[in-house]
Amino acid sequence: MPASQTVVFVVVLIFSLSGLVHSFQPLFTLDGNSTTHRVITQRAVLRKTAEVCRDIATAAGRDFSLTIDNSLTASKVLRACSSMGSSTSLLSSINFQTSITNMYFSNAKVDVIFVLSDAHHFDDESFERGRDIITSGVSAVKKSVALENYVTGRWTLGCVFHTLQDFYSHSNWVELGETIPYSSLIKPDERLENLAGRSTPTCRNCTGENCADNLLPELMQQGLLTSGYFNPFSSDKPAGKCSHGGTLDRTSRREPVGGINKDTIGSSHGSLHPKAADLAVDATMELLEDIRQAVGDKNFTRLMGLSQSTALCIVIDTTGSMSDDIAEVKRISFDIIDRRRGTQEEPSAYILVPFNDPGFGPLILTTDADVFKANINKLSASGGGDIPELCLSGLQLALTAAPHSSEIFVFTDAPAKDAHLRGTVTALIENSKSVVTFLLTDVLARRRRRDLQGVSTRVVSQLDAQLYRDLARASGGQAIEVSKSDLSQATSIIEDSSASAVVTVFQVVRNPGKPENFTFTVDSSLRNMTVYITGASSLAFTLISSTGVSQSSSQSSGPLASFTTAGNLRRLRLNTENQTGSWEIMVDSNNPYSVKVTGQSSVNFIFNLVEAHEGAHGDFSLMEQRPQSGGNTSVLISVTGSDTVKVTEVKLVDSSGSTEVNGSLQALGSGNFLVTFSKVPAGDFVVRLRGEDSSATSRSTPESFQRQTSTQIKTSSISVTTESNNTNVEPGSSISIPFTVATTTNGVVNDSASGTFTVRANNDRSFTSTSPSTVSITEGSGGKANGTVTLTIPGDAASGTDVTLTIVAENAAATDTNYALIRLSVAAKVTDVNRPVCQEVSTSGICPSSAALCATSQWEFIANLTDGINGTGVDSITIRKGNGTLNTSSATGAGGENVTVVNYSASCCSQNVELNAVDREGNVGTCVGQARATAITAAPVTTAASVTPAAVSTTSSRGHTLSTSHCLLICVVVSLLWK
Incomplete structure (x- = not known):
């Protein structure tokens, strides 16, 4: 068979085997009692994130009252981690839950992409290669964080989670009586010990269906580690070896028959499934702790997506006619930054992408507002001439860099030169669920001026503008057409969208337009409600509240709302106080128009299309393309912001409004619902959710609420x-x-x-x-x-x-x-797998035995840290535990290696210190010191870490500079703990 045909055959084969799940269930479980990769991942992420927030709060002297256990939800953790600390604060956990969802979807994807890889599942005793997958993946995550590529970092991390978690189900670690994770799996510089040799028998036949005692006694007595063999095509395996087990594993039919996996309660060793799942949670938390120590607490929480606000994302044309637009982008961006810095509404990230012709970019992605400001200040309008610009190329960069469900604002006054990217941009919009709003300034006016010169025609300009309208519609955004003089009125939409906890209550597009009445539900959790209507100047509307009060478009300020007009945009700020219930808006227009109703509320939801896989485990994975026309589909819904929400209805509503398809709901716990649809509407559709929240009102009956997705979903054949x-x-x-x-x-x-x-x-x-x-x-x-x-x-x-x-x-x-x-x-190949080495130089100072006198005395700890001759070098040293002052200086060791000398001093009220040393590859070493209550007589000694005085170069990280003579004072080692 030719090589090209072989590749195709393998790909088709893998697709046909997508149901061959042989691990913890990826997303869902049929028995209702087994623990899935989804649950393991969510528990670990929530617990570790809560621990980090607890430590941050403790260091800052704040209370942290959240109980850290398996009952945590994203909403609970976010509220506890919020610096606002008020139970009445308006917080949105949508970003946090989306990040967790992305991690467990990438976890589940391993069972599709790497279904036949023994190393990715720790099958076939492939411990070394499985560990390599984990450690190389962790290294890639740390590198992604260093470049602030958190979206990719989460995707890689989820894949790593899968392999690590499978170890506890597929090996005999649990059967050996181990109750803590196997830490060597995340430490590439440690040996994997007590592995059963390839010729060492490990199992005997199960007794009928009972496999509880099929591991050989001598294997258990020697504490040897093994895992089951798995093959869906062949029964071949080394003599005497254990099998994975299950109906799809043909090796389990060959002696020794049976299996040892603990994937579900009903598996071969299913009685140990709960212990395996608990250990998988602990191991996942241990891996997250390693990443935390390498990247720091702030970057760790960003990686986890612990954010209450959206990113501020600007894509802007920088050709000659855009000087007014650039000035307005500076004004609105700086205003948002200056007013929201340090508050819960401060943007979680800042993204800037300039474009023109022939260039676009570079992409600026930062969490530092001052860096963002500096780059906006560098923007200037220049060049141009041939009108079309590389707008979609710039938008493509923003869509791949921005977090999921971001709001992206595109400023231009020219058509797109790269319209061939329309399909790519649409795919990225649908996949990321980001909302794209175009602010088009003087587009038709400028084209008309060129019409007189015979350069272009108005028809072409309308077609060019239609591309932007179509992309905006697909994303749930808007194409705002406004004069440059009125742009400042239109940019209020950026301020609205970048506020915290913004939700979409209702949205509809009518093209072609027709007079129509629309209803939407207002609940008591909603604040600052806004209605955006785009359309021709002749458009008229009437707003009717739940109490029957009405206001027409002829009233710019009335009993229900005040509104402003900028170009084709009408922005209505609603007065919804004491007017919960069903509202109505009547639109009278035969031209295309759109209506969007938003508000601020903690209650929201995220959705993801999932596709079913056949097989013994029959599970789902994330669908990353359009659903098939005429087929069925399933949606995973996660409701955030309330632990008392009951979802009563999920519908797929087509864009024309003529078709609504009701879904069948299955509650999965913790606000998650699997919704199945027997069919999908033809063409474009959105997901609309209705439910009841018993915590939203003091009335005896639950209060109804309504939410809708912004992104349109399109079917395909x-x-x-x-x-x-x-x-x-x-x-x-x-x-x-x-x-x-x-x-x-x-x-x-x-x-x-x-x-x-x-x-x-x-x-x-x-x-x-x-x-x-x-x-x-x-x-x-x-x-x-x-x-x-x-x-x-x-x-x-x-x-x-x-x-x-x-x-x-x-x-x-x-x-x-x-x-x-x-x-x-x-990810470059990792050559440095060794952690920085710590060698204590001295501990000095006398601490009184009485705690009441601790503030009167100081103690000091000095140590040398090195990454070795061939290491990548110590990159950072931070205080992990302790409340003192840390200074560092650099030196050269006797063997020519770079040495970082640390000097830590503290009050005797803080008598322990733990330092984290991270090298440039992300390997983490720990250095621990402890004060003593008695004086120690110093006696100089020589150590391998002695430094050459002439080579010392002194720097300081905090406090006073460490002198060379002080660094060379070598005393008796009082305490040294190396991890």
Whole structure:
């Protein structure tokens, strides 16, 4: 078989085996009692994040009363971690829950992408290779955090979680009586010990269906570590070895028959499933603690997505005619930054992408408001001339860098030169659920001026503007067309959207327009409600409250709202006090228009399309393309902001309003619901949720609420599937990604179909790639066409750089498209796996035995830290525990290695110190010192870490500079603890 056909065969085979789940259940469980990867991941992330917040609060002298256990929710943790600390504060846990959801979806994806990889599941006694996957993945996460690429960091982290968690289900660690995690799995510089040899028998036959005692007694007595063999195609395995077990594992039918997995309560060793799941939670927390120590508490909470506000994301045209726009972007951005800095509404990140022609970027992504300000100040309007600009290229960068569900604002007065990216941008919008609003200034006016010169026509300008309108509509944003003089009135939408806890209550687009009445529900949790109406100047509307009071568009200020007009945008600020219930808005227009109702509320929801997989475990994974026309679909709903919410209805509502499909709800606990739909509306649709909240009112009956997604979902009769067998790629390497395009009928591949499809493969880093421009489904091909995208990573690409590859397929009539997305992270091969080494030099000072006198005395701890001759070097040293002053200086050791000399001094009221030393690869070492209550007589000694006086270069991190003579004072080692 030719190599190309072999690749295609393997890809098709893997797709057909997507139900071969042989691990903790990825997302859901049929028995209702087993613990899934989803639950393990969520518990670990919530508990570790709460621990970090507790430590931060303790260090700041604040109370932290949250009980840290398995009952935590994202809302509880966010409120406890909030510096505001008020139970009445308006907080949104949507970002936090979205981040957790992304991590457990990437966790579940391992069972699809790496279904046949023994190392990714610790099958077949592949302990060394499994550990390599974990440690290389953790290194990649740390590099992503260093570049503030938190989205990619979370995706990589979820994959690492899966492999680590599977160890406790697939090995005999639990059976050996171990009650704490196997820490060596996350420490590449430690040996994996007591591994059963490849020729060492490990199991005996199960007795019928009872496998509780199938591990050999001598294996258990020697404390040897093993894991089960798994193969769905062959029964071959080394003689005497354990099998994974289960109906899909053919090795379990060969002696010794049976298995040892603890994936569910009903597994071969299912009685130990709860212990395995608990250990998997503890191990995941241990891994998160390692990352925390490497990146610091602030960056760790950002990685976890612990944020109450959205990112402030600006994409802006910088050609000559945009000087007024740039000035307005500066004004509104600086105003938001200055008023919200230090508050719960401070943006979680700042993103800026300039574009013009022939260039776009660079992308500025930062959590530092001053860095963002400095880069905006650098913007200037220049150049231009040929009108079209690279708007969609800039937007593509923003969509891949911004957190999911971000609000992105695009400023331009020109058409897009790169309209061929429409499919890619639409795919990224749908995948990230980000809302894109275009602020189009003087577009038609400027085109009209050029019309007189015969350069362009107004018809072309309308078509150009329509591209922006269509993209805005797909995202749930708006295309605001305004004069430059009125731009400042329109930018109020940026301030509205960047506030905390903004939710969409109702949204609809009518194109073509028609007079219509719309209703929406106002609940008591909603504050600062705003209605945005875009449309022609002739549009009229009437607003009617739940009490029957009405106000027409002829009243700019009335009993229900005050509104302003800027271009085609009408912004209504509602007065909803004591007017909960059903409201109505009547729109009278035959031209296209949109209506969007928003407010601020803690109660919100996130949704993700999921697809079912066949097989013994029959589970789901994240759907990362459009759902199939005429088929069915399932949605995972997570409600945030209230622990007393009851979801009563979830509907798919098509954009025309003519079709609504009700879903069947299954409660999963902790505000999660699996909703299944027997069909999906044709074309575009949104998800609308209704429910009841018993905590929202003091009335005897629960209060109704309504929320809606902004992003529109579009169905397709094209299927695009692709898999990459690697998520990390090295600089200077190339990666080939096979993909398959198929035509479907009623959600099923039409094996008799034929046709040619246009293919566009784009990546957000502009890395060199090759791919076919078309693929053809021919007779006898089973209704599928195959192709390959080859992506080349530059040799100078920094570790931690993220790459999003989008493959879009379009039918010959250009009426239907679908897409696939691949996320990759650039990760150079790790050569430094050793942690920095600590050697105590001296501990001095006398601390009184009476605690009442502790403030009258000081003690001092001096140590040398080195990363060795071949190490990447100590990058940072921080106080992990202790309340003293830390100074550092650099020196050269006797062997030529770089030495960091630390001097820590503290009051005797704080008699312990723990220092974290992190090298440039992210390896974490710990140095511990302790004061003594009695004096120690100093006696100089020589140690391997002695420094050369002439080579000392002194710096200071806090407090006074450490002198050379002080560094060379070597005393008897009082205490040294190395971890």
